[in-house]
Amino acid sequence: MRAYLPAYEMVVPRTLGEALALLRDEPGVWRPFAGGTDLMVLLEAGRLEHRRFFSIRHLSELRGVGEADGEVRVGALTTYTDVRRSELLSRLFPMLGQAARETGGIAIQNRGTVGGNIANASPAADTPPALLAYGAEVELVSVDGARRVPYAEFHTGYKQTVMRADELIAAVLLPVPRGGARHFYRKVGTRRAQAISKVCFAAVGELEGESLSEVRVALGSVAPVVLRCRRTEELLRGRRLDGETLSAAAEEIGREVTPIDDVRSTARYRKRVAQNLLREFLSGLLS
């Protein structure tokens, strides 16, 4: 435990309104603290530079999973355990439950939140590629009201987001997928739990005959941000799924990802695995 504890403060606003007023009244001074599974790791390493936090864990306005008007709303404080237990999410967005199951372990899943995961903005996060593949939007709130941003536009660079200093993530919105969509999620890592991914792959595809009428492919750990592979999608859309298409798509995704060498893996391995997973996803659609 390397932090100087007396320097850190936590206040507890009673309502979302009070929390947003705090962000407005003292811009840049206070930051939100939800499940703590990322921030406490930084604290313990002596690397939590910010000092003043407000706990949002109890704010009921940020909780809850529900369906309305053709979309599903996942409150920012939804924990991974909540995701796994949600019948609605299991039925409509199974990749979210798969990602949640492979995040940390049970103890982490009970505290970590979807909103916190997005705000932490790691390119290696497990749930975000699934959110990208599902075409998610993020709802941000401030004292001025709410705005929605396509999640694909939310991350602008390594650990950077479009959030303003006076905003909180309120929820993630997911358009209800059409029946017949196929989902494919794979997290490649050292262990089946408590591991950061070497590559994380999430894709949704809809077949019309032997062609893909719609496809979304997203990856984690292969770029400075979680990545929607739009060029690969563009190549695949409307094309007949044969050997030639699979090879062309694999080559394109190899160009679209920009992985690095780091403690967990190498750029070469990540590129190859991304290509292999794409092939596996596409081959699986035909069977």
Added chain:
Amino acid sequence: MTDDVTETRPESRDGKTSVRCNVNGVETTLRAYPFARLLDVLREELSLTGTKEGCGEGECGACSVLIDGELVNSCLVPAAQAEGASIQTVEGVADGERLHAVQRAMVECGGAQCGICTPGMVLAAVNLLNNNPDPTEADIREGLAGNLCRCTGYMKIFDAVVHACKSTEY
């Protein structure tokens, strides 16, 4: 700072705050820095040293406790967020002198060597059986996946959980 914000405001010059919670069935008021780890508060303020530190970053599960019935890594919980919580540590697993079925099974199956992971394993197993009284081997492996052991190779720990399930009382 607006006056109507409920604050965990330090009441004395030392910067510590009061945290009211229930620990192993006992209503308790702790004094701690808001960002003190619950792990340290349990060990140092309450002398409940059964909960261990293995990694200090939520990766090993040695610090596992139950908060409001949920398994959590206490090294990742700031004291301020323990306000109003009902906490169970390994000291609260047995019912007086009567061991929990998981504890008896760990003894009978030889599930402990150095013992440092054992409290966390016990809490994880208790949590598993609270949620799933008849787990498969895969369920057991998943339920304990957040708890690392450097000594046993895990097999006798899993055996202990299986053994505990066969007990009719827990």
